Every structure is written in C-alpha cells, then in structure tokens.
Amino acid sequence: MGKTIAEKIFDAHKVDNPSGDIRVIQLDAVFCHEITTPIAINDLVKRGKDRVFDPDKIKVVIDHVSPAKDSKTAVQGKILREWARRHNIRDFFDIGRNGVCHALFPEKGFVRPGYTVIMGDSHTCTHGAFGAFAAGVGTTDLEVGILKGVCAFHYPKTMRIDIRGTLQQGVYAKDVILFVIGTIGVNGAAGRVVEFTGPTVKQMNMAARMTLCNMAIEAGGTSGICHPDETTVKYLWPFIKNTYADKASALASFQSLISDPDASYDQVVEIDVSDLTPRTTRGFKPDNVVAVEKMEGQAVDQVYIGSCTNGRIEDLRTAAAVLKGNTISEKVRAIVSPATPHIFQQALDEGLIKIFMDAGFCVTNPTCGACLGMSNGVLAEGEICAATTNRNFNGRMGKGGMIHLMSPATAAATAIAGHITNSSLFTN
Amino acid sequence: MYLGKDMKNFSGNVLFLDRDDINTDEIIPAKYLTENTKEALAPYLLEDMEMEEFDPAIDIAASQAIVTRSNFGCGSSREHAPWALEVNGINLVIAESFARIFRQNMYNCGMLAVEIDKATLDRLVTRFAGLGTTVETDFESSLFTFASGDIEEVVPFSISGYDRELIHAGGWVNYADSRY
Numbered sequence: 372m373g374k375t376i377a378e379k380i381f382d383a384h385k386v387d388n389p390s391g392d393i394r395v396i397q398l399d400a401v402f403c404h405e406i407t408t409p410i411a412i413n414d415l416v417k418r419g420k421d422r423v424f425d426p427d428k429i430k431v432v433i434d435h436v437s438p439a440k441d442s443k444t445a446v447q448g449k450i451l452r453e454w455a456r457r458h459n460i461r462d463f464f465d466i467g468r469n470g471v472c473h474a475l476f477p478e479k480g481f482v483r484p485g486y487t488v489i490m491g492d493s494h495t496c497t498h499g500a501f502g503a504f505a506a507g508v509g510t511t512d513l514e515v516g517i518l519k520g521v522c523a524f525h526y527p528k529t530m531r532i533d534i535r536g537t538l539q540q541g542v543y544a545k546d547v548i549l550f551v552i553g554t555i556g557v558n559g560a561a562g563r564v565v566e567f568t569g570p571t572v573k574q575m576n577m578a579a580r581m582t583l584c585n586m587a588i589e590a591g592g593t594s595g596i597c598h599p600d601e602t603t604v605k606y607l608w609p610f611i612k613n614t615y616a617d618k619a620s621a622l623a624s625f626q627s628l629i630s631d632p633d634a635s636y637d638q639v640v641e642i643d644v645s646d647l648t649p650r651t652t653r654g655f656k657p658d659n660v661v662a663v664e665k666m667e668g669q670a671v672d673q674v675y676i677g678s679c680t681n682g683r684i685e686d687l688r689t690a691a692a693v694l695k696g697n698t699i700s701e702k703v704r705a706i707v708s709p710a711t712p713h714i715f716q717q718a719l720d721e722g723l724i725k726i727f728m729d730a731g732f733c734v735t736n737p738t739c740g741a742c743l744g745m746s747n748g749v750l751a752e753g754e755i756c757a758a759t760t761n762r763n764f765n766g767r768m769g770k771g772g773m774i775h776l777m778s779p780a781t782a783a784a785t786a787i788a789g790h791i792t793n794s795s796l797f798t799n
Numbered sequence: 800m801y802l803g804k805d806m807k808n809f810s811g812n813v814l815f816l817d818r819d820d821i822n823t824d825e826i827i828p829a830k831y832l833t834e835n836t837k838e839a840l841a842p843y844l845l846e847d848m849e850m851e852e853f854d855p856a857i858d859i860a861a862s863q864a865i866v867t868r869s870n871f872g873c874g875s876s877r878e879h880a881p882w883a884l885e886v887n888g889i890n891l892v893i894a895e896s897f898a899r900i901f902r903q904n905m906y907n908c909g910m911l912a913v914e915i916d917k918a919t920l921d922r923l924v925t926r927f928a929g930l931g932t933t934v935e936t937d938f939e940s941s942l943f944t945f946a947s948g949d950i951e952e953v954v955p956f957s958i959s960g961y962d963r964e965l966i967h968a969g970g971w972v973n974y975a976d977s978r979y
Contacts, residue, residue, distance in 0.1 A: 443834065509907060510904075766825070
C-alpha cells in the first residue's frame with residue numbers, strides 16, 4: 372500500500388506512538404508570534420524550564436499588532452523580544468523587518484518540502500503549499516514544541532481535492548478556495564490533511580498555492596498540502612542552492628515525498644473550475660459562499676486588501692491592475708497592507724503603491740491588525756467590509772461588523788464602485 | 800504513572816448551547832488576546848455570542864459544564880478559548896464534535912472534551928435544556944449522570960487511552976516533560 376505525502380512526512384519524523392493512532396513527531400520548525408507565545412514563555416519560566424530545544428529552529432515575529440497599539444500589546448512584544456534575545460534566537464523579526472508570519476517565513480526560505488512545522492496560529496496550514504506538514508496549534512502545544520521540539524497528532528488521514536480546468540480571467544486562487552469551502556463546508560475537512568492536486572494547482576504559482584492552503588483551516592483541515600514540483604524548487608532555489616548540486620537533483624529529492632499513486636485517501640473530491648466565476652461570502656460562516664453577481668450592489672463601508680491569505684505581491688499587482696486610473700468611491704474607505712517589508716518595497720519599486728494612493732487607499736505597514744479586529748482598520752458596529760482576508764465570523768473585524776471575503780481583484784473593483792461588484796467591469 | 804492529583808473538576812451545573820459551529824472568536828473575541836494572564840480573560844467568555852435566552856453575565860457564573868452541538872471551537876487556534884472556560888470553572892464540554900485544535904487544547908490543559916452522538920444529544924437537549932440541570936462525571940468509569948429534579952439519565956462516554964493519560968497528568972506539558 373502506498374503512502375500519502377502527509378503519511379511519508381509523519382513516518383520520517385516519528386518519535387513515539389504513545390497510544391492508538393497518536394504520533395509524537397519531531398519538529399523541523401517552531402514559529403512564534405506575540406499573541407500566543409508570551410503565555411507559553413511565562414509558563415516555562417514559572418516551571419523553571421526557560422529553555423528552547425534549538426534556537427535555530429525557532430523563528431519569531433511580532434506581527435499581529437504592530438506597531439504596538441497600547442501598553443498591553445507593548446508588553447507582549449517586550450516578552451517575546453527579551454525571550455528571543457536571551458535564547459540567541461537569530462531569526463527574530465521586530466518592527467521594520469517584520470511581516471505577517473505566513474507571508475514572511477516562506478519569503479525567508481524557512482519552510483521546505485517534507486518539513487514539520489507548528490505555530491500558535493490556525494493559518495499555519497499555509498506552509499503546506501511547500502509540501503510540508505504545517506499545523507496551527509494552541510499555546511500548550513507551542514510550549515512543548517519550544518521546550519522539546521515535538522508535537523502530538525493523530526496519524527494523518529487525507530482528503531484529496533483534485534482541481535482541474537483553466538481559470539477564467541478575473542478568477543483567482545481565492546475564488547477557488549472559497550468555492551471549495553462552500554462545497555465541503557466549515558466542517559468538511561475536519562481532522563484531516565487537505566491535499567490539493569490536479570492540473571489547476573500544478574499551474575499555480577507559490578502565492579496562489581499558499582492562498583489555497585491558507586484557508587484549509589476554514590474547512591476544519593489540519594494542514595493544507597501541495598506536491599512539491601518545479602515551481603516549488605524555483606521559489607526555494609536561493610535558499611537551497613548550497614544543498615543541492617542543481618535544480619534537477621533538488622526536484623528529484625522533493626518528489627520522493629509526493630503521494631504514491633496507490634496511496635489511500637479518506638475522501639477524494641473532484642472540482643472543475645473551468646466555469647467558476649468570482650466568489651464572495653455572506654453571513655458569518657466562511658462556507659456561506661455565493662457568486663459575486665449574487666451580491667452585486669451590496670454597499671460596503673471599508674475595503675481591506677492584505678493578510679496572510681492575500682497580502683502578497685501577486686495580490687497587490689492584481690488589485691493595482693484593477694485600480695490603475697481609477698479612484699475609490701467617496702462612500703468607502705480603503706486600506707492596503709503589504710504583508711511584508713519586502714513586498715512593500717517591491718510594490719514601491721513597481722509603482723503599485725502610487726496606484727493605491729492615487730486611487731485613495733490608505734497604505735499601512737505589514738501587520739495582521741484589522742483581519743482579526745485588533746488594530747489598523749477595526750470596524751464599527753453595523754459597518755460592512757469587503758476583505759481579502761480569511762474569516763467572516765461575527766465580530767471578527769470589530770464587534771457588530773460584517774465581512775465579505777473575496778479576491779484582491781474583486782476587492783479593488785468593490786472599492787471603486789463603492790459596492791460589491793465584479794472586477795471585469797474595470798479591466799479589459 | 801500519575802495519581803490524578805492534578806485532575807480538574809468535571810461535574811456541576813450544565814449550560815446548554817444549542818447551536819453548531821460556535822467559533823473561538825465567539826468564545827473569546829480577539830481584542831482580549833492582549834491579556835498575558837488566563838485570569839484576565841474571565842469576564843469576557845462568550846461575550847459576543849448571540850443566542851436566544853443566553854445571557855453570559857447570568858448563565859456562565861452558574862455553570863461548570865457545557866453541552867453543545869457540532870464543530871465546537873472552530874476557527875482560531877487561540878488557547879484563550881479553553882482558558883476562558885477554565886478560569887470560569889468550566890472544565891467539561893460535551894459536543895457532537897469539536898474542531899481539532901480546540902479539542903487538543905482542552906486535553907493539553909487537562910480539560911475534558913467529550914463527543915457524544917447526535918441522537919443522545921437531541922434527547923438530552925429535549926429532556927434537560929431550560930431546566931436547572933447538573934452533570935456528575937465518573938471519569939474512571941466513563942459515565943455522565945445528568946439530573947434535574949426527578950429526571951435522571953446516565954450517559955456512557957468513550958475517550959482514548961492517550962486522552963485519559965493527559966487528563967491524569969494534568970495536561971500535555973506534564974506528560975511530555977516526563978517522557979521526551
């Protein structure tokens with residue numbers, strides 16, 4: 372019997388099998404941010420175990436509320452900063468060099484095919500785009516990860532989602548993943564790894580694959596995962612060129628990881644996206660997905676482009692292409708947050724920031740901020756936001772606010788129109 | 800290996816939350832994630848959740864257990880969700896199903912998250928919701944006894960040996976520290 376990519380990764384990292392299908396696995400990377408890590412640090416100190424299993428495998432960023440918005444968030448940053456310093460954690464990213472974790476860490480080359488990664492953040496599943504097992508965990512799992520370099524999971528069952536068909540113009544990975552979640556439901560992948568395969572995924576660049584894997588958690592998935600291929604090697608080459616003789620040998624090494632043809636899947640879902648049109652959400656659940664045209668004309672108060680789902684340079688290019696030569700409606704305010712300083716710099720160099728500003732956008736620094744209603748664009752009661760983020764939960768961006776999730780293209784078009792609309796109206 | 804000295808209390812008054820997909824943003828909104836102690840979360844548990852006949856100010860203080868529906872704890876990985884329950888004296892959640900991270904966070908904290916089937920849940924909700932109901936948990940025998948006035952129902956439950964060890968150990972840090 373063959374194995375899935377997730378099973379191969381688990382077998383290569385097995386430390387213990389304490390009971391049943393529970394596997395304790397060795398971790399290749401433990402990622403930390405300032406919201407879920409400080410309580411783990413404080414608990415380790417209290418237990419007299421203020422140690423780290425390997426300072427080079429721990430990557431740390433202040434990203435959720437940056438710059439600090441008040442004394443409490445300043446303290447969270449301080450705890451993380453001092454901890455990183457006293458344990459000689461070299462990869463610590465403070466303001467100025469920080470970015471949204473799931474955009475920053477891939478950009479730094481910290482995730483490789485076959486890796487096991489945890490973070491106290493549910494969107495850690497993003498990193499599965501590189502062919503890694505990457506799971507969001509709570510603070511206690513993070514604490515043990517920091518101390519021991521291990522974490523316990525059920526041996527992975529996998530749901531494979533085969534995606535075929537060429538995306539129409541104006542339709543993006545965000546529309547695909549919204550469609551998938553709308554199809555399988557918020558519980559549809561519960562407790563399973565979501566493996567994205569098929570020709571459409573094969574055609575996608577790493578940014579698009581990250582958008583797919585990012586929202587696996589919105590269907591309850593433990594990790595998203597894609598098969599590493601030439602696209603993965605090309606993205607990672609600057610970080611691995613000293614490890615492999617050439618790209619072909621890197622590819623050969625990575626492809627030994629991909630799922631065997633006779634691997635066993637818990638469920639296989641086939642999706643054809645040839646006729647897919649842009650999607651958005653309504654209500655307070657990410658599986659309440661509808662065609663943008665069904666929501667055409669829905670007025671919005673704010674447009675937000677950014678986040679670990681859609682704050683990458685490809686997303687900014689797409690939005691800017693729609694915005695170029697247009698200005699946003701007087702009825703809306705619009706915010707763009709490039710997800711990392713590198714993306715911000717690229718956007719500056721490519722003239723995208725000027726396009727956003729000429730259109731009337733507020734350009735903020737990289738931070739998670741508004742996506743989870745913590746800073747930089749929180750909604751007032753009764754307000755409606757068109758957002759490229761990942762969750763439309765009640766109160767998520769501010770108590771009493773409503774969020775419609777969508778692609779950067781749809782969000783840009785919505786900013787111009789002042790109401791939800793299809794980007795095809797503004798592009799040729 | 801463990802004598803259960805760190806085991807939490809799993810018995811008391813029951814709060815019925817008769818809805819699917821209650822997410823961790825509802826259990827504890829993100830704006831409170833700036834707190835650096837578990838205790839500071841206590842006043843905000845389920846603050847934004849809208850449900851008929853639910854008033855967090857009244858219902859939470861009187862409860863030590865929650866009975867709810869499917870996919871409880873979906874969304875964010877924040878362990879602040881079980882902590883907010885814990886600091887309000889609620890260490891037991893019974894549901895048709897849980898989101899993976901929330902369920903693991905509960906056991907990692909030495910708290911009990913137990914799945915029971917929909918038919919049993921339907922019956923419990925029909926028989927007990929809206930009444931003052933208590934649950935008595937016999938952890939070693941895996942039995943819940945629900946009671947209200949003269950009505951009583953015993954519901955057997957099943958958890959894995961591993962989950963049981965985490966409860967006995969008082970959570971994953973104690974367990975992992977003694978083994979790895």
